[in-house]
Amino acid sequence: MLKGMLSKPENTKLYWKELMHQCAEIGIGSLGIVAIISIFMGAVSALQTAYQITSPLISKMVIPQIIRDTVILEFAPTLICVVLAGVVGSKIASELGNMRVSEQIDALEIMGINTKTYLILPKIVAAIIMIPMLVIIAMVLGIYGGRLTVGASGIISTDTYDRGLMEQFTPYNVFFAMMKAYTFAFIISSIPAYFGYYVKGGSLEIGKNSTTSVVVSCIVVLIADYILAALLL
Amino acid sequence: MIEFKNISKKFGDKVVLDDVSHQMLTSKTNLIIGSSGSGKTVLQKCLVGLFEPDEGMIIYDGKDFTHMNEDERKLLRQQIGMLFQGSALFDSMTVEDNIKFPLDMFTKDSTPAKLKRVNEVLERVNLVGSNKKFPSEISGGMKKRVGIARAIVLNPKFLFCDEPNSGLDPQTSMLIDKLIYDITHEFKMTTIINTHDMNSVMEIGDNILYLKDGKKEWTGNSKDIIFSDNKNLNEFIFASEFLQDAKHMRMLEAGKKA
Numbered sequence: 001m002l003k004g005m006l007s008k009p010e011n012t013k014l015y016w017k018e019l020m021h022q023c024a025e026i027g028i029g030s031l032g033i034v035a036i037i038s039i040f041m042g043a044v045s046a047l048q049t050a051y052q053i054t055s056p057l058i059s060k061m062v063i064p065q066i067i068r069d070t071v072i073l074e075f076a077p078t079l080i081c082v083v084l085a086g087v088v089g090s091k092i093a094s095e096l097g098n099m100r101v102s103e104q105i106d107a108l109e110i111m112g113i114n115t116k117t118y119l120i121l122p123k124i125v126a127a128i129i130m131i132p133m134l135v136i137i138a139m140v141l142g143i144y145g146g147r148l149t150v151g152a153s154g155i156i157s158t159d160t161y162d163r164g165l166m167e168q169f170t171p172y173n174v175f176f177a178m179m180k181a182y183t184f185a186f187i188i189s190s191i192p193a194y195f196g197y198y199v200k201g202g203s204l205e206i207g208k209n210s211t212t213s214v215v216v217s218c219i220v221v222l223i224a225d226y227i228l229a230a231l232l233l
Numbered sequence: 234m235i236e237f238k239n240i241s242k243k244f245g246d247k248v249v250l251d252d253v254s255h256q257m258l259t260s261k262t263n264l265i266i267g268s269s270g271s272g273k274t275v276l277q278k279c280l281v282g283l284f285e286p287d288e289g290m291i292i293y294d295g296k297d298f299t300h301m302n303e304d305e306r307k308l309l310r311q312q313i314g315m316l317f318q319g320s321a322l323f324d325s326m327t328v329e330d331n332i333k334f335p336l337d338m339f340t341k342d343s344t345p346a347k348l349k350r351v352n353e354v355l356e357r358v359n360l361v362g363s364n365k366k367f368p369s370e371i372s373g374g375m376k377k378r379v380g381i382a383r384a385i386v387l388n389p390k391f392l393f394c395d396e397p398n399s400g401l402d403p404q405t406s407m408l409i410d411k412l413i414y415d416i417t418h419e420f421k422m423t424t425i426i427n428t429h430d431m432n433s434v435m436e437i438g439d440n441i442l443y444l445k446d447g448k449k450e451w452t453g454n455s456k457d458i459i460f461s462d463n464k465n466l467n468e469f470i471f472a473s474e475f476l477q478d479a480k481h482m483r484m485l486e487a488g489k490k491a
Contacts, residue, residue: 010307011338103321110281110393111335112310 001194005116005124019122026123026189027130030087031137034080038138041075042067042145050155060156064146064164069173071142077177078225080138081184084131085217089192092123093213096196097206105197120193127189132181139177176232183228184221191217234259235280235391235423240289242275242447249275250286251447260421262414262437264428267444268469273427274395276444280425281313281393282306293391311339314384316394316413320376322368322383328355329364332383339387354382358412374405378412385416392417392424398433406430410437431470434458443469459483 009015049066096119099105108115143165151158195213199205235257242250250272257263265273278284280291282298291298293309301309322331329351336347355361358378368376377397384392394413398406410430414437417424428434434441438455443466451466458470471477 014337098324102319102324103317104323106283107315107317107321109283110310110313110315111338112307112313113338114307 001116001120001197002190004114005121007114007117009117010113015118015122018118019126022122022126023130025091026088026126027133029091030084030130030134033083033087034134034138035141037080037083038076038141039145039148041079041138042071042142042147043149045070045075045142046146046149046155047153050150050153061160061164061167063150063156064143064161065168067146068143068165068169071146072139072173072177076138076142077135077180077184078221080135081131081181081188081221082218084134084184085188085192085221086214088127088131089188089214089217090210091192092189093192093196093199093210094206096120096193097199097209100197100199101202101206116197120190120197123193124186124189127185128182131185131188132178135177135181139174176228179232180225180228183224187220187224188217191220234294235425236292237280238290238292240276240279240286240291242272242279242284242286249447250279253289253442253444253447253449255442255449255452256440257423257425258440259423260418261424261439262417263423263425263440263442264434264438265425265442265444266428266434266469267450269429271444272447273444277393277395277425277427281315282310311387312390314387314389314392316377316380316384316392316397318396318399320368320373320380322376322379324368326367327364328360328366328368328371328379331368331379332386335383335387350386351382354386357385357416358382373400374402374409377401377405377409381409381412381416385420385422388420390422392422394424394426394428396427396429398428398430403432406432407436413437434470445469 045067046063049063050060053060053063096105099119105115105119108118147158147161150156150161156164192210192213195209195216196206199209236255238254240250240253241248253272253276265276267273275284279286286299289299296309298306298309323334326334329348332351332354333347336342336350340347342350351364352361355363358381360375360378360382363371363375363379368379371379381397392413397409397413401409410433413424413426416422426433426437435455435458438458441451441453441455441458442449443451443463445465451461451463453461458466461467471479
């Protein structure tokens with residue numbers, strides 16, 4: 001499938017338009033859920049970290065550091081991509097599956113259009129562009145969610161939280177998170193595209209393939225998460 | 234003209250097409266008829282390249298389609314229009330955008346020129362004023378006509394129709410048949426139609442291929458069918474008493490004229 005989609009576009013302008021459309025669908029379409037999850041993710045991390053630090057010997061300044069590193073290293077790239085595997089992945093699989101079952105893909109093929117290039121490539125490229133951006137937004141909002149919570153619940157002051165964030169910051173963690181984001185973006189767009197494009201049968205099979213694609217994507221994301229951590233950390 | 238020789242196709246152990254050869258004539262409505270599972274759709278999909286035949290050769294105007302590379306096939310496919318059984322319109326596009334899509338993809342015409350062409354074909358299929366409607370907002374018969382408009386917008390040399398009358402009432406079916414027949418002769422296209430509809434067979438069957446169990450059983454035209462003594466064909470075409478009576482009436486009329 002991947003080899004088949006790397007052919008010369010019949011009309012670059014139309015492919016560009018499709019890419020922009022997919023960027024809007026994947027990026028802007030997922031922004032709301034990413035924002036809500038990220039803020040709550042940071043907020044819950046703040047409360048649970050504070051709850052677990054009971055020793056008076058440990059400075060409260062470590063709370064923002066723990067929140068920052070867990071959000072950047074794991075929560076923002078992995079948790080958000082698992083959620084996006086459901087949101088974006090099921091949409092890609094069901095959209096392509098419906099096009100296959102209703103013969104729209106055949107109609108494009110008969111027109112002389114390479115359907116893999118026209119339908120799948122823009123989705124994968126859009127995911128690779130937009131999902132890392134969503135992960136960056138998730139990092140910022142996750143850390144901000146933690147700040148709101150520590151301030152509101154009086155665990156530490158927001159000034160202390162801000163100072164804690166600046167301490168022992170490792171920029172490599174952001175690089176590592178971005179590597180994960182690019183890898184996961186490819187996984188959660190290409191696997192559902194495969195399941196959707198090659199669906200056989202009717203609406204029941206579209207549903208089944210869509211669910212299978214999300215499950216497989218999530219498992220592959222977690223395996224890739226482990227491999228990347230073992231290789232890059 | 235489309236000619237195919239010794240086409241065979243298997244799915245697993247099941248032989249769907251067995252050594253089928255025939256010629257589809259230019260400026261004629263060429264019908265492929267047969268009961269469900271006789272191999273009509275598979276044959277049509279082989280002809281347009283959606284399935285690869287296991288054996289045999291398909292020739293478009295003297296060019297061997299079976300041995301063309303992907304680029305050559307893409308070029309040829311731009312001369313092919315196809316009307317699908319379910320119309321296969323793009324759900325997210327309006328009627329106008331559906332018809333304009335092949336123009337956007339394959340021509341460098343200006344937008345006004347494309348819209349002019351869209352309106353021309355919409356007028357040809359009697360759908361003036363439906364430009365901004367979505368497929369979900371129009372009837373089955375209108376969807377078929379939009380499908381025909383999209384299929385002919387690039388002036389194809391070959392038009393394929395997969396069961397164009399399925400799910401339509403008899404009156405709309407007749408309109409669709411007449412439209413396909415008129416377009417075929419007007420634009421001198423080679424039209425290939427898969428159908429179950431006996432009215433279509435009688436009204437527009439210029440060149441008919443009857444398939445039975447994946448084999449070529451009979452060929453002829455709508456007039457030949459009346460006088461055919463092929464038992465399987467007669468059982469298939471004149472299945473009901475009403476149709477048998479109609480056959481006898483036609484034979485009597487032909488006898489009187491003679």
